Amino acid sequence: xxxxxxxxxxxxxxxxxxxxxxxxxxxxxxxxxxxxxxxxxxxxxxxxxxxxxxxxxxxxxxxxxxxxxxxxxxxxxxxxxxxxxxxxxxxxxxxxxxxxxxxxxxxxxxx
Amino acid sequence: xxxxxxxxxxxxxxxxxxxxxxxxxxxxxxxxxxxxxxxxxxxxxxxxxxxxxxxxxxxxxxxxxxxxxxxxxxxxxxxxxxxxxxxxxxxxxxxxxxxxxxxxxxxxxxxxx
Numbered sequence: 731x732x733x734x735x736x737x738x739x740x741x742x743x744x745x746x747x748x749x750x751x752x753x754x755x756x757x758x759x760x761x762x763x764x765x766x767x768x769x770x771x772x773x774x775x776x777x778x779x780x781x782x783x784x785x786x787x788x789x790x791x792x793x794x795x796x797x798x799x800x801x802x803x804x805x806x807x808x809x810x811x812x813x814x815x816x817x818x819x820x821x822x823x824x825x826x827x828x829x830x831x832x833x834x835x836x837x838x839x840x841x
Numbered sequence: 842x843x844x845x846x847x848x849x850x851x852x853x854x855x856x857x858x859x860x861x862x863x864x865x866x867x868x869x870x871x872x873x874x875x876x877x878x879x880x881x882x883x884x885x886x887x888x889x890x891x892x893x894x895x896x897x898x899x900x901x902x903x904x905x906x907x908x909x910x911x912x913x914x915x916x917x918x919x920x921x922x923x924x925x926x927x928x929x930x931x932x933x934x935x936x937x938x939x940x941x942x943x944x945x946x947x948x949x950x951x952x953x954x
Contacts, residue, residue, distance in 0.1 A: 762941060774945055775945070776942055826889075827891060827941035
């Protein structure tokens with residue numbers, strides 16, 4: 731079983747749609763959770779950290795369910811510029827700072 | 842501007858050759874990391890360093906070497922022992938754990954001639 735699992739997609743949605751991505755992780759000791767965005771042939775960039783209480787940043791909402799070891803990202807009112815690969819990222823626990831990256835979910839927003 | 846600079850952007854390696862990828866940061870981060878990304882795959886950790894003059898192997902360290910002589914710099918050498926070096930190499934840095942949001946450089950694309 732992979733340490734961080736994501737549906738690779740692609741998710742093809744029309745502009746204005748709401749789309750949700752899910753991610754599961756296997757290490758119950760993980761304490762930090764993130765969503766990164768990666769554009770084609772570019773470096774990953776932090777989209778948002780994920781907190782137990784859930785958090786929102788504009789059109790983006792992230793949720794964490796520790797009991798089920800499950801993280802989600804919701805994008806409302808999709809824009810063409812949201813087209814990218816979204817990486818679910820989890821720390822390995824302990825004090826090493828090491829992160830585990832999912833393989834990513836690809837989103838394509840169509841006009 | 843604060844950030845992470847990787848060079849070169851593109852690099853070609855001949856058979857039997859060692860090549861070195863540069864990574865410099867001016868974010869005053871203690872920790873630095875090297876990842877490899879193959880098409881359609883997630884990032885895999887090669888080496889990481891939490892402090893100057895100290896570094897640890899990641900998941901795929903074989904065929905690679907690093908040094909950390911300065912806080913700002915963490916160069917990666919891809920040795921001739923790495924038989925499949927063609928990939929996208931990403932350097933990242935962060936504050937020390939647990940404040941471990943990682944920020945990435947623009948990457949180096951390495952190909953074999």
